[in-house]
Amino acid sequence: MSQEDQQPEIKRGMVVFAHPDDAEFGCAGTVAKWVAEGIEMYYVVTTDGSKGSSDPNVSYEQLIQTRREEQLAAAHELGVKEVEFLNHPDGYLQHTLELRRDIARAIRKYKPDRLISMTSERSFTISGYINHPDHLATGDATLAAVYPTARDRMTFPELITEGYEPHKVREVYVTGTETPDCWIDITDSIEKKIAALYKHASQVTGPDVQKWVRERAAQTAEGKEMQYAECFKVFYLR
Numbered sequence: 001m002s003q004e005d006q007q008p009e010i011k012r013g014m015v016v017f018a019h020p021d022d023a024e025f026g027c028a029g030t031v032a033k034w035v036a037e038g039i040e041m042y043y044v045v046t047t048d049g050s051k052g053s054s055d056p057n058v059s060y061e062q063l064i065q066t067r068r069e070e071q072l073a074a075a076h077e078l079g080v081k082e083v084e085f086l087n088h089p090d091g092y093l094q095h096t097l098e099l100r101r102d103i104a105r106a107i108r109k110y111k112p113d114r115l116i117s118m119t120s121e122r123s124f125t126i127s128g129y130i131n132h133p134d135h136l137a138t139g140d141a142t143l144a145a146v147y148p149t150a151r152d153r154m155t156f157p158e159l160i161t162e163g164y165e166p167h168k169v170r171e172v173y174v175t176g177t178e179t180p181d182c183w184i185d186i187t188d189s190i191e192k193k194i195a196a197l198y199k200h201a202s203q204v205t206g207p208d209v210q211k212w213v214r215e216r217a218a219q220t221a222e223g224k225e226m227q228y229a230e231c232f233k234v235f236y237l238r
């Protein structure tokens with residue numbers, strides 16, 4: 001019996017990520033799989049997505065609205081129950097106490113048993129990709145929000161005043177890490193992942209994305225007796 005089997009039933013899950021489309025790229029196969037298993041899933045987006053365009057004719061306001069609608073459509077495709085937008089400015093995110101409190105508030109509001117976080121590690125081994133600073137800040141603030149902020153009554157007492165009682169997350173799955181220890185079989189949900197990704201029409205176009213997603217998921221699944229997988233580093237919290 002694994003450590004996970006000894007835990008009580010997981011009823012609610014949450015994904016905290018920086019930009020509209022991060023969750024779809026990183027873990028939408030897993031999200032769709034968990035929804036199919038009966039877990040209520042919630043999304044928390046830390047930024048407003050206002051820098052995700054190179055079109056000189058698009059305004060911040062237009063882009064925020066477009067990306068918000070795209071994220072809602074992607075979440076709907078996956079069966080995610082609700083999406084909370086924290087609306088911090090895209091591209092400028094830092095792990096501030098305000099960000100930590102905002103994430104902790106969402107955790108206390110939706111009470112996830114299981115939470116998916118972005119990694120807070122900067123990689124120096126992968127060439128061709130530099131992890132976005134908003135991802136790093138989101139990952140770091142999310143882990144700090146899980147422990148100890150969301151579960152400690154004395155931290156940010158204004159959250160109690162607002163009606164948000166402490167909540168303890170039991171499992172944290174970290175995406176994008178170089179030291180994964182958990183592989184989720186997404187063979188049955190990769191089509192949902194791809195369909196959800198293409199809802200981000202301002203960011204994701206053309207057949208190459210779908211090809212890349214399949215190649216990457218197949219590569220992740222190598223040696224695991226799965227066709228397609230997503231991988232995580234998992235923390236089981238006591």
Ligand SMILES: [Zn+2]
Nearest residue numbers: 018019022132
């Ligand atoms: Zn991103």
